Amino acid sequence: MDGVFQTSIDSDEVARFERIARTWWDQAGPMGVLHKFNPVRLQVIRDEAAAHFNRRLENGRPLEGLTVLDIGCGGGLLCEPLTRLGAKVTGIDPAPTNIEVAKLHAQQSGLAIDYRQTTVEALVAAGERFDIVLAMEVVEHVADVGAFVGACTAAVAPEGQLFMATLNRTLKAFALAIVGAEFVLGWLPKGTHQWDKFVTPRELESAIEKGGMQVGYRSGVAFHPLRNEWKLSRDMDVNYMLAATKG
Amino acid sequence: MDRFDIVIAGGGITGLSLALTLSRVLRGALSVCLVEAPVARDDDRAFAFSAGSVRFLRALGVWDAIEPDAQPIHDMVITDSRLDDPVRPVFLTFGGEAAPGEPFAHMIPEQAVMSALRDAVASSGLTVKTGHVTKARPEAGSSRVTLSDGSAFRTSLVVASDGARSRLREDAGIGWAHWSYKQSGIVATIGHEREHHGRAEEHFLPSGPFAVLPLTGNRFTMVWSETTERARLVLERDDADILAEIEKRVGLRLGELKLLSRPRSYPLGFGLARRFGAERLALVGDAAHLIHPIAGQGLNMGLRDVASLAEIITEHASLGLDPGDLMVIEAYEKARRADTVAMASVTDALNRLFSNDAMPLRLMRDFGLGVVDRLPSFKTRLIREAAATGPHLPRLMRGETLPGF
Helix, strand or coil: CHHHHHCCECHHHHHHHHHHHHHCCCCCCCCHHHHHHHHHHHHHHHHHHHHHCCCCCCCCCCCCCCEEEEECCCCCCCHHHHHHCCCEEEEECCCHHHHHHHHHHHHHHCCCCEEECCCHHHHHHCCCCEEEEEEECCHHHECCHHHHHHHHHHCEEEEEEEEEEEECCCHHHHHHHHHHHHHHCCCCCCCCCCHHHCCCHHHHHHHHHHCCEEEEEEEEEEEECCCCEEEEECCCCCEEEEEEEEC | CCEEEEEEECCCHHHHHHHHHHHHHHHHCCCEEEEECCCCCCCCCEEEEEHHHHHHHHHCCCHHHHHHHCEEECEEEEEECCCCCCCCCEEEEEECEEECCEECEEEEEHHHHHHHHHHHHHCCCCEEEECCEEEEEEECCEEEEEECCCCEEEEEEEEECCCCCCHHHHHCCCCEEEEEEEEEEEEEEEEECCCCCCEEEEEEECCEEEEEEEECCCEEEEEEEEEHHHHHHHHHCCHHHHHHHHHHHHCCCCCCEEECCCCEEEEEEEEEECCCEECCEEECHHHCEECCHHHCCHHHHHHHHHHHHHHHHHHHHCCCCCCCCHHHHHHHHHHHHHHHHHHHHHHHHHHHHHCCCCHHHHHHHHHHHHHHHHCHHHHHHHHHHHHCCCCCCCHHHCCCCCCCC
């Protein structure tokens, strides 16, 4: 299992996130930008999953009974809301501190979530499959995109759904996500992102299709400075999201 | 330990309507607990409910129970005069409707609204506890709430709807900017001989505004503002004497008057919370703002708080987000702060401007009101504001409902 562990995780990245894991849930802290980002991500997951699995939105638990795997769950920022929406959520992260923070917080929030320090490759090897698999803001941190996306698609159950969100490898993304967010605005700790690890939508789509899934949803996500919120956008040059379904 | 999504402290109109709204949204996905104080209110106050507030009551499904006691206000006349002026010059008339067939406001006895809301709460299945919230301590992931009977539980969000002297606001260390107007409102229900035709009157007398607010069945609510000292003297007199004073102020239009309730006085003050929320705490209604009744907007503002907070919580909860997190508090503060400060300042300024007999001020305000009366677009805006039907309003006040309602 250790061998599988090494395939796609870059150990420098793990150490970097461990340092800031304790502040995951501080909405006014360094993860504030991710909290601000959360509603728009959740909206896409909720709406696309409800459409795919024929669920009605107006009841507060549209994902009732669906199994969800959140890869790179961090402090549980997506796992907790998805649990409130009715899903049975498994959150995995390679960083032990993240898992501890997430477990503690779920307990404080009164939510039952299965958190494990493991990798998607290990889950796939153990034969676990999920109705919905999420890899949100993860692809840009892995060492081997092709292998990672392959494992993600393998973890999706038949008729299931995969969501991915990441940063495009454009000059605009370099300017906004690295120079802007890390250096000018100080939203993210310096060194959070490395531009050469960003992935274009075309590269990501082709990796997903190799895993036998069809991308049916794509959208950009853009920050509106005056409203201080993130909105869906046609512009996929910086942040973007994809959703794919399995046959 | 029990856990709720939302705990609402205070069982007045704002607390009841918020509890009812939140227990219904998203097909009942949120667990709501209402903590109400065991006081039996026997007063007979009535409030002007703007068209927006009435839409909200309709959305809650309680309007049918309230309507028989609701008097539509068809127009409103404002005069500026001294008591002994033989003719009260009319400076401003508001007429018309918020929408065709929809009066811009209704006068409704508080008890009629309370009992309709109470009945709806009783059949809603939400948890109701009797007592006070004595403490709410934010902890990681929740707030720990203690009641007056010593019981305790956890919640994601505490809503303080516990009045102008809110214990929860004080407990959270939120400052309260306040002053007394050194005025009291003398309130009574008065019966009269001739029909009022749904006309409300507000006479700006030197000691403060005197309002005649029509109720169903040839009755009206009087709100008579006096200096606190004079109000005390008025209330010391017997009914016949007081009635004679009231007749002087109302005039002859309604024929013979009679007191249907013993007048009571309420001190008039101004109060504004420095913030409308803190960690896992939101303030609504009088706990957030207390304004002069000169424009009849205090309760309507409270209902706007409720409609706005309910909308924000629902939006948030529909994404599975924690209904008590910082983003909810910030969004609520942002939604309500400017509106509240504007309304509080306007009513404060109106009262200062009119509760005064200095000739230059009288000339100025009469000129001002005269100008308002001649500017149709500005007047439309004022009416829309009074009716609370503008486009920036919470959905529940625009006649819409919330998801899963």
